[in-house]
Amino acid sequence: MEKYIYGxxxxxxxxxMGLFHYENMKKIDSYEIPTPNLExxxxxxxxxxxxxxxxxxxxxxxxxxxxxxxxDVPCPVKNGYVESCANLNLxxxxxxxxxxxxxxxxxxxxxxxxxxxxxxxxxxxLESPYxxxxxxxxxxxxxxxxxxxxNIIEGSTGFGGEIGHIRVYEEEDKVCGCGSKGCLEQICGTxxxxxxxxxxxxxxxSTLKEEDLTVKSIFDAAKQNDPVALMTVHRVAKYIGIAAxxxxxxxEPEVYIIGGGVSKAGLFxxxxxxxxxxxxxxxxxxxxxxxxxxxxxxxxxxxxxxLVKSLNKKNY
Amino acid sequence: MEKYIYGxxxxxxxxxMGLFHYENMKKIDSYEIPTPNLExxxxxxxxxxxxxxxxxxxxxxxxxxxxxxxxDVPCPVKNGYVESCANLNLxxxxxxxxxxxxxxxxxxxxxxxxxxxxxxxxxxxLESPYxxxxxxxxxxxxxxxxxxxxNIIEGSTGFGGEIGHIRVYEEEDKVCGCGSKGCLEQICGTxxxxxxxxxxxxxxxSTLKEEDLTVKSIFDAAKQNDPVALMTVHRVAKYIGIAAxxxxxxxEPEVYIIGGGVSKAGLFxxxxxxxxxxxxxxxxxxxxxxxxxxxxxxxxxxxxxxLVKSLNKKNY
Numbered sequence: 328m329e330k331y332i333y334g335x336x337x338x339x340x341x342x343x344m345g346l347f348h349y350e351n352m353k354k355i356d357s358y359e360i361p362t363p364n365l366e367x368x369x370x371x372x373x374x375x376x377x378x379x380x381x382x383x384x385x386x387x388x389x390x391x392x393x394x395x396x397x398x399d400v401p402c403p404v405k406n407g408y409v410e411s412c413a414n415l416n417l418x419x420x421x422x423x424x425x426x427x428x429x430x431x432x433x434x435x436x437x438x439x440x441x442x443x444x445x446x447x448x449x450x451x452x453l454e455s456p457y458x459x460x461x462x463x464x465x466x467x468x469x470x471x472x473x474x475x476x477x478n479i480i481e482g483s484t485g486f487g488g489e490i491g492h493i494r495v496y497e498e499e500d501k502v503c504g505c506g507s508k509g510c511l512e513q514i515c516g517t518x519x520x521x522x523x524x525x526x527x528x529x530x531x532x533s534t535l536k537e538e539d540l541t542v543k544s545i546f547d548a549a550k551q552n553d554p555v556a557l558m559t560v561h562r563v564a565k566y567i568g569i570a571a572x573x574x575x576x577x578x579e580p581e582v583y584i585i586g587g588g589v590s591k592a593g594l595f596x597x598x599x600x601x602x603x604x605x606x607x608x609x610x611x612x613x614x615x616x617x618x619x620x621x622x623x624x625x626x627x628x629x630x631x632x633x634l635v636k637s638l639n640k641k642n643y
Numbered sequence: 644m645e646k647y648i649y650g651x652x653x654x655x656x657x658x659x660m661g662l663f664h665y666e667n668m669k670k671i672d673s674y675e676i677p678t679p680n681l682e683x684x685x686x687x688x689x690x691x692x693x694x695x696x697x698x699x700x701x702x703x704x705x706x707x708x709x710x711x712x713x714x715d716v717p718c719p720v721k722n723g724y725v726e727s728c729a730n731l732n733l734x735x736x737x738x739x740x741x742x743x744x745x746x747x748x749x750x751x752x753x754x755x756x757x758x759x760x761x762x763x764x765x766x767x768x769l770e771s772p773y774x775x776x777x778x779x780x781x782x783x784x785x786x787x788x789x790x791x792x793x794n795i796i797e798g799s800t801g802f803g804g805e806i807g808h809i810r811v812y813e814e815e816d817k818v819c820g821c822g823s824k825g826c827l828e829q830i831c832g833t834x835x836x837x838x839x840x841x842x843x844x845x846x847x848x849s850t851l852k853e854e855d856l857t858v859k860s861i862f863d864a865a866k867q868n869d870p871v872a873l874m875t876v877h878r879v880a881k882y883i884g885i886a887a888x889x890x891x892x893x894x895e896p897e898v899y900i901i902g903g904g905v906s907k908a909g910l911f912x913x914x915x916x917x918x919x920x921x922x923x924x925x926x927x928x929x930x931x932x933x934x935x936x937x938x939x940x941x942x943x944x945x946x947x948x949x950l951v952k953s954l955n956k957k958n959y
Contacts, residue, residue: 611802
């Protein structure tokens with residue numbers, strides 16, 4: 328009898344639903360439903376359950392054929408518990424318990440932070456997955472996930488792997504979204520990249536036009552040796568390299584994986600980060616490789632499905 | 644029949660040997676032997692074995708009564724393997740295998756980095772040990788150890804928990820012992836503390852005399868509100884607080900334990916570090932407590948003994 332798992336990636340706007348074969352992880356179906364932005368955020372689990380039933384029906388799958396449902400959410404999570412998730416209107420709630428209200432106890436449920444789950448999925452999707460890996464995602468924000476001995480690191484209340492809020496530079500006037508200063512995200516998040524480039528455009532010659540400025544246009548211009556774009560890109564690479572040098576002195580992974588929208592800059596970015604990492608790395612840790620994330624938009628679905636699959640294997 | 648374990652703390656000058664009851668961890672005997680600084684560093688394991696035999700004889704203990712031997716060494720270790728340990732003249736060698744040449748396979752052997760083992764021992768010695776703890780040791784150097792889910796974190800080649808080499812400030816001219824710049828140790832190690840204080844003495848009034856300057860005299864003067872001593876002590880506390888804020892965004896422990904010689908400054912230091920930690924902490928992680936290490940000079944012996952005891956419990 329075939330067995331199945333769901334991998335579900337919950338964002339503030341849409342919920343990406345993925346149905347996978349349990350054994351070979353082949354994707355059978357995937358689609359999006361809108362995130363219900365209701366005052367009672369827990370309604371989302373009813374919606375997810377109803378969507379699972381519909382999807383099951385389309386593929387003639389019974390609930391008894393499901394071995395697990397993995398879900399990622401955009402907030403800190405510890406063992407399924409969420410203290411506060413502003414994007415989803417969830418407060419002081421155990422999400423695994425919420426999901427089980429609908430599915431019952433027979434189906435394994437795994438719920439964790441989205442970047443942490445992406446780290447799990449990206450590493451597991453590598454040709455030879457590592458036991459110890461760190462994903463750094465570069466997008467609107469800078470996120471991350473840490474895998475040690477094959478397990479996700481949530482930290483004591485869910486803030487493990489919040490790499491975007493590692494302090495990498497001396498305090499300045501600007502305050503980060505987290506309320507503090509000097510965070511990696513302030514330099515390497517979209518806003519940091521655009522703000523810094525705009526400042527430099529005032530003082531330097533460039534092919535970039537302020538009115539058309541996007542992260543993509545900056546990286547494209549940098550590849551064409553535009554001086555301002557190069558300044559921005561080197562700054563981003565430098566501080567990612569510094570943050571990684573710090574992570575090597577804390578948990579020392581075997582690989583760094585770079586994901587998120589900004590990572591579309593590709594090997595150009597990876598090579599620059601590697602250069603700055605080597606400059607800042609300590610002892611013999613300079614040889615830890617940097618790789619590009621591979622799973623793209625499906626990272627959350629695949630990671631969620633793989634995480635709940637690992638729970639089954641461990642027979643939790 | 645009573646069972647016993649040894650906890651052994653190997654330093655560059657002396658080897659501290661401790662014999663403990665297995666069940667209640669009561670210390671039966673402890674003493675020091677000189678570290679044999681021979682070209683072939685592996686000779687130390689023969690010395691340790693001979694010393695164990697002698698100690699066993701003094702207490703009428705048979706080798707068969709030993710359940711384990713735990714050993715810490717002052718260098719990075721990964722699963723017993725050491726790439727290079729300058730202090731002990733050891734290179735590319737598996738220390739567990741070396742010890743087993745003498746003891747055979749029946750007795751469990753655990754060998755790990757000294758600060759990592761101290762972290763394990765300090766946490767296990769707390770009234771209520773935590774599952775996730777970080778020890779920061781302040782002495783000649785700045786070291787550390789990370790415990791996650793009750794296990795030591797060695798990193799992929801042994802550099803896990805090298806907290807002294809987290810980059811906490813912008814590059815300057817001075818180069819750290821590790822060859823890099825901006826390390827926590829450059830500010831908070833003995834040399835960093837003395838150098839900074841000497842510089843400030845040139846520019847400021849103080850009760851401190853340059854010729855009598857020690858870390859202890861600086862902390863004592865700070866407690867008496869000496870302005871230069873206060874500058875130094877605040878600087879140390881600030882950067883320990885910043886490093887901890889970074890660690891909270893990577894592995895988010897439940898407690899920070901401050902050990903090493905400098906920690907003799909006591910609650911005065913803990914309170915200052917806590918103040919700077921809270922200022923620099925992100926999100927809700929500001930409430931993670933700071934505690935003083937308790938085991939003093941015995942940390943290595945106790946930690947080593949406890950680590951090998953944990954291997955027995957896991958039935959490795």
